Amino acid sequence: MNLPFLSVVIPCWNEARFIGPFLDSVLANTYPADRMEVLLVDGMSEDGTREIARRYAVRDPRLVLVDNPGHSKPAALNLGIRQAKGDVVVRLDVHAEYPPDYLENCVRGLIEHPQADNVGGVRISRARDDTLLGRAIAYSTTSVFGAGNSKYRVGVAEPQWVDTVFGGCYRKSVFDRIGLFDEQLTRAQDREFNHRLRAAGGGILLLPEITCTYYARSDLREFCSWTFEAGYWPFRASRTVGRWIGSWRNVVPMAFVAALATGAAASPVSRTARRATGAVLTAYGLTALTFAVRLARKHRDPALIAAMPPVFLATHVIYGAGSVKGALERT
Template sequence: MLSGSHPADRMEILLVDGMSDDGTRDIVRTYEQRHPRLRMLDNPGRSKPAALNLGIRAARGDIVLRLDVHAVYEPDYIEKCVRGLLDHPDADNVGGVRRSAPRTGSLLGRAIALSTTDAFGAGNSKYRVGASGPQWVDTVFGGCWRREVFDRIGLFDEQLTRAQDREFNNRLRQAGGRILLLPDITCTYYARSDFGEFCSWMFEAGYWPFKASRSVGRWIGSWRNVVPLGFVAATAAGLALSPFSLPARRLTVGMMSTYGAAALFFSGRVARREKDARLLLGLPVVFATTHVVYGAGSVWGILDPGKT
């Protein structure tokens, strides 16, 4: 950010810290002394939506841009986001494409990272799979807004520990706002490479669109969030009925065979593009895990009686 292409004298940097104890705060204080435009804000509750709202309230500029951790941003990222917002007065939120890289160089880590940017694993999420040109979308990674957007529709919902960005963008669109994806704006996200962490991540990803929708009283997701749920529900019903029904057994076998063929096809396409035949071993497992665990999370998001 400090060495990026956007003029340093035309921005302030607010780092909202959840009272970390890993040495981050000492490092930030050192930077604060050298760069007066950098300020650290305390987030004692360690809540992501609370952190976002703290930053928005403290920001003094007319444009607010969000940068998350676990990602590396191109030197021109801020400049392109701001320019994109200024060049498109009909856009209320501007973002770009989030590339995915593995945290480790293992086959599983590479397969997980690649699955998150393939349409078979990510659906029609344009900020994941990319786009050939500017597109109006339902959400983007991070975001760049005019400050008046928050005055108009409010801040992030602090009762949602996850999916607060999805809810905010849904609320923005319901209020007549528009979200623009510009594919020349890019950053790199480091996906989880540990299988256990990946499963937990997928379960949470499937859980929150449904749990958050119940919490706010309206559907905030997309059709891509429903597909894994339908797959898991249909497979579970088919397996339960198969011992008692020949048609159910045939339909279940046909459905699972079709899914397996599709997983192999998309895995082969990625392996050919990446010139790595080993991905044919890892990607089908990752795709299947993505859909089954995501769908299971969706089921629990519908049934979970607890509060957010």
């Protein structure tokens, strides 16, 4: 099979900790070296990322450093796509490592499924720091209870048509057909683009044989900030583009937070509210504990039984609070 020329586009900013192992995994891929380019679109990093990337570029001419004067991720993606020479564009994340056959599997997936415009795989989450909290945060994103029906997070056994994938491998003609990433969106630009793609009749395919390892945030403050923003942006982005681009999994945590807030407000004067709120919390606690036990068994890590329920609760409450702000904000 003659593989098409491939352009790998990588938005990047201040990633000195991760850029070396990441580039090692990308440049070690089995995709024919004369059939690919790697465009690292850097937001003028100041932590040594650019110097590391330049050393790699000297050794491997496939790697090209592209300047992105701002830190905007959608602007970085668009700069890379405009410069891309390939018929296929793969978007990669620096906080991940990719097996040797990743790129080839992505491109072959597009070739073997002509009805697909975007192909992706399953994201395996690992902790950036091997602490109990770090492991609990990483594993929470692979659980149905923590991630809902996000298939690229929880995994699939066979190919499935989905609403989004991690990163993505696109036919470049898609960008000519429906445009580039929306640079108004600091976050959720992937979600908006894939929603626009599906609305235009395009297909997004998740293939289980495509996998990568993603290093999830382990720091509590970073985790809380990221989770709040993750809840906020589906609503903010939807308002910005003038259409709903989320799914039911974006609404459930907001409903949970609203129910708890309503119950807490009414409980001092209503026995029914106290009982209902207590029932909701009891059911939630038992469900969280059940999923915690499953994860502890799966990963052979008994300490997760105690760590997972608080992480689940923090995830849902913080995400829901972000969604409430995003839904109510009018500016």
